[in-house]
Amino acid sequence: MKLNRHSRMAGAAAVMGALALTLAACGSDNNTTPGASGSSADTSASASGGTSLSGELVGAGSSAQEKAMDAWRAGFQNANPDVTVSYDPIGSGGGRTKFISGATDFAGSDAALSGDEISKADARCAPGTAMDLPVYISPIAIVYNLPSVKDLQLSPDTIAKIFDNKITTWDDPAIKADNPDATLPSDPIVMVHRSDESGTTHNFTDYLAQAAPDAWPYKASGDWPNNGGQSAQGTSGIIQTVQGAKGTISYADASQAGSLGVAKVKVGDTYVAYTADAAAAVVADSPRDTSRAAGDIVVNIDRKTTDPTHYPIVLLSYQIACTSYQDQATADKVKAWLTWVSSSEGQQAGSQASGSAPISDALRADIQKSIDMISAG
Amino acid sequence: MTTTPTRSPQGAEGLRRSRRSGVGSGLFAGLSVGSGALILVVLAAVAAFLLIQAWPALTSAPATLHESIAWFPDKTSLVSFVGPLVFGTLLAAAIALVIATPIAVGIALFISHYAPRRFAAGLGYLIDLLAAIPSVVYGLWGVRVLVGQNGIGQPIQQVLHDVLGFIPLFAGTPARPARSLFIAGMVLAVMILPIITAVAREVFLQTPRLHEEASLALGATRWEMIRMAVLPFGRSGVVSAAMLGLGRALGETMAVLMILSPGFTYSWHILEAGKQQTIAANIAAQFPEANPLGVNTLIATGLALFVITLAVNMLARWIVSRRAEFSGAN
Numbered sequence: 199m200k201l202n203r204h205s206r207m208a209g210a211a212a213v214m215g216a217l218a219l220t221l222a223a224c225g226s227d228n229n230t231t232p233g234a235s236g237s238s239a240d241t242s243a244s245a246s247g248g249t250s251l252s253g254e255l256v257g258a259g260s261s262a263q264e265k266a267m268d269a270w271r272a273g274f275q276n277a278n279p280d281v282t283v284s285y286d287p288i289g290s291g292g293g294r295t296k297f298i299s300g301a302t303d304f305a306g307s308d309a310a311l312s313g314d315e316i317s318k319a320d321a322r323c324a325p326g327t328a329m330d331l332p333v334y335i336s337p338i339a340i341v342y343n344l345p346s347v348k349d350l351q352l353s354p355d356t357i358a359k360i361f362d363n364k365i366t367t368w369d370d371p372a373i374k375a376d377n378p379d380a381t382l383p384s385d386p387i388v389m390v391h392r393s394d395e396s397g398t399t400h401n402f403t404d405y406l407a408q409a410a411p412d413a414w415p416y417k418a419s420g421d422w423p424n425n426g427g428q429s430a431q432g433t434s435g436i437i438q439t440v441q442g443a444k445g446t447i448s449y450a451d452a453s454q455a456g457s458l459g460v461a462k463v464k465v466g467d468t469y470v471a472y473t474a475d476a477a478a479a480v481v482a483d484s485p486r487d488t489s490r491a492a493g494d495i496v497v498n499i500d501r502k503t504t505d506p507t508h509y510p511i512v513l514l515s516y517q518i519a520c521t522s523y524q525d526q527a528t529a530d531k532v533k534a535w536l537t538w539v540s541s542s543e544g545q546q547a548g549s550q551a552s553g554s555a556p557i558s559d560a561l562r563a564d565i566q567k568s569i570d571m572i573s574a575g
Numbered sequence: 576m577t578t579t580p581t582r583s584p585q586g587a588e589g590l591r592r593s594r595r596s597g598v599g600s601g602l603f604a605g606l607s608v609g610s611g612a613l614i615l616v617v618l619a620a621v622a623a624f625l626l627i628q629a630w631p632a633l634t635s636a637p638a639t640l641h642e643s644i645a646w647f648p649d650k651t652s653l654v655s656f657v658g659p660l661v662f663g664t665l666l667a668a669a670i671a672l673v674i675a676t677p678i679a680v681g682i683a684l685f686i687s688h689y690a691p692r693r694f695a696a697g698l699g700y701l702i703d704l705l706a707a708i709p710s711v712v713y714g715l716w717g718v719r720v721l722v723g724q725n726g727i728g729q730p731i732q733q734v735l736h737d738v739l740g741f742i743p744l745f746a747g748t749p750a751r752p753a754r755s756l757f758i759a760g761m762v763l764a765v766m767i768l769p770i771i772t773a774v775a776r777e778v779f780l781q782t783p784r785l786h787e788e789a790s791l792a793l794g795a796t797r798w799e800m801i802r803m804a805v806l807p808f809g810r811s812g813v814v815s816a817a818m819l820g821l822g823r824a825l826g827e828t829m830a831v832l833m834i835l836s837p838g839f840t841y842s843w844h845i846l847e848a849g850k851q852q853t854i855a856a857n858i859a860a861q862f863p864e865a866n867p868l869g870v871n872t873l874i875a876t877g878l879a880l881f882v883i884t885l886a887v888n889m890l891a892r893w894i895v896s897r898r899a900e901f902s903g904a905n
Contacts, residue, residue, distance in 0.1 A: 291864065394864060425838060425849065431832055442723050
């Protein structure tokens with residue numbers, strides 16, 4: 199009888215504990231102001247027109263931008279001590295939803311507004327419109343664990359076949375063809391992909407779908423489209439798994455690659471290693487979506503580029519804002535914020551914190567034009 | 576009871592004390608009834624929350640779910656989506672239980688019947704300490720020691736596969752790195768070890784002294800005494816201890832999330848990667864990027880877990896009550 203009571207209470211406790219854990223795992227660790235970095239306080243002050251701004255600026259969305267966002271918030275609040283910027287990294291979809299509902303002043307999103315989101319967002323921004331500003335470029339590296347092969351080179355078709363479980367050993371003829379000088383072991387390839395839905399996966403599969411349409415039968419998707427191989431939670435999980443055994447290959451934020459091997463990717467006729475410049479270049483030279491409203495800058499990244507100065511596997515993340523806000527104070531704050539984020543100092547600060555690639559000057563000029571459209575109305 | 580002046584002073588004193596404690600016992604009864612009711616209210620609130628939040632997913636057509644949720648497979652009903660998750664959850668918990676229960680019973684018997692008294696107390700305390708370690712630490716330990724670079728999980732899996740590969744459970748290619756359900760189950764086993772040990776130890780300690788001494792007097796060795804007196808007496812207690820452990824293993828999130836390479840199949844190959852996933856780990860993995868309907872679907876899987884846990888506990892109660900006549904109460 200004593201035991202009965204024990205088991206009932208503890209059973210209930212187990213249920214509650216499981217729930218608490220689940221909820222804790224979903225909680226976000228936002229709203230902590232990191233120590234002011236002190237970098238470029240003067241320039242941001244000049245960019246934002248002094249320190250007359252005050253109040254709160256609320257954003258939410260992409261978790262990919264989180265690290266850069268911390269640096270941006272620190273720099274901005276350093277220059278504008280009376281403004282509190284909060285950012286909740288709830289995910290891109292949640293960020294767009296919150297922005298449309300009017301709960302936030304701006305959103306971070308790995309994908310531009312699309313479909314009926316555009317009209318809903320425009321309604322929220324009336325009499326203005328909503329706009330997407332590409333302010334965060336993060337190169338995605340193909341990482342592998344094969345200490346005997348230093349400089350792996352891969353063509354898009356080979357990458358697609360590896361990640362579709364069609365190529366299963368490292369000495370496959372297709373890999374040999376890409377690496378004529380390397381001695382490849384006959385070990386099996388262990389393909390590792392993200393188990394959670396992510397912008398990194400979306401951009402990587404988008405690259406495969408466009409650059410290797412014959413070898414990659416799936417559409418671009420934030421969720422990994424096939425079975426097989428291993429999978430891991432988050433970028434850190436990916437890196438840990440790849441480190442865990444020889445013969446593994448995966449894709450991850452380039453800044454997190456650490457000591458792992460990073461493959462060069464075939465662009466045109468040359469094999470290109472990722473660099474911040476090459477990542478920024480492909481975004482700068484890619485065509486824009488011309489169907490968008492004035493000020494709305496949506497880049498269709500040219501994954502099929504043949505220019506050897508381009509590195510086509512990049513994650514492009516936007517900040518979404520309105521061209522018009524209810525009151526002047528908010529409009530000024532958003533304006534100052536976006537100006538700082540896209541400024542060369544802001545991009546540098548973001549890059550140092552997150553390993554992102556600073557946007558090109560040409561793109562910055564276009565973004566600034568859009569920012570100048572912001573007004574109260 | 577009557578009060579007369581002829582009563583001795585001690586009697587009057589005792590009566591006053593009992594009257595005062597009458598108020599106290601009423602208060603205590605109220606408090607404990609309240610606590611008991613509170614548990615029921617909380618449980619009902621959780622059930623209601625799960626049901627309400629899961630409702631949109633439960634009532635949506637599979638096609639709608641597939642359209643609006645990226646990770647929801649095509650041409651799959653909610654039930655056949657939850658199916659592999661339930662399977663993975665039960666399999667992981669079963670692995671943990673199979674590994675942990677014999678060890679826990681062994682530890683409990685050692686503490687209750689073999690170890691010197693002072694040493695036993697210290698060991699029991701250590702075991703209880705294991706229960707206080709947060710699950711994320713167990714997860715990190717598993718990732719670093721069992722799965723990570725030169726982790727010991729890989730050789731263990733290889734040996735199991737080489738020796739017992741003819742059993743379907745150990746067939747298939749052992750995962751490299753060893754992020755399989757078996758390794759996740761091993762970590763779960765360590766996590767549920769203290770709870771099973773603690774309960775089993777208490778039960779074994781309650782074996783009537785007379786039973787033990789009688790069997791020893793009949794010439795039984797210590798092992799025979801344990802087999803004939805202690806184990807039959809404690810069987811129902813061990814079962815309910817195992818069920819408590821099972822409850823924890825079913826709901827465990829972080830360790831599984833960090834170790835297991837998930838997949839959504841009904842595969843029995845516990846050494847392979849990317850075959851199974853548990854409900855709790857899946858919720859934690861998908862929640863951050865889930866849209867509203869996605870959240871509803873995840874909560875629907877949580878509802879399934881709630882039902883399973885409830886069923887497990889009811890099963891435990893039933894087993895214990897079925898054997899109540901053998902318990903120490905008589």
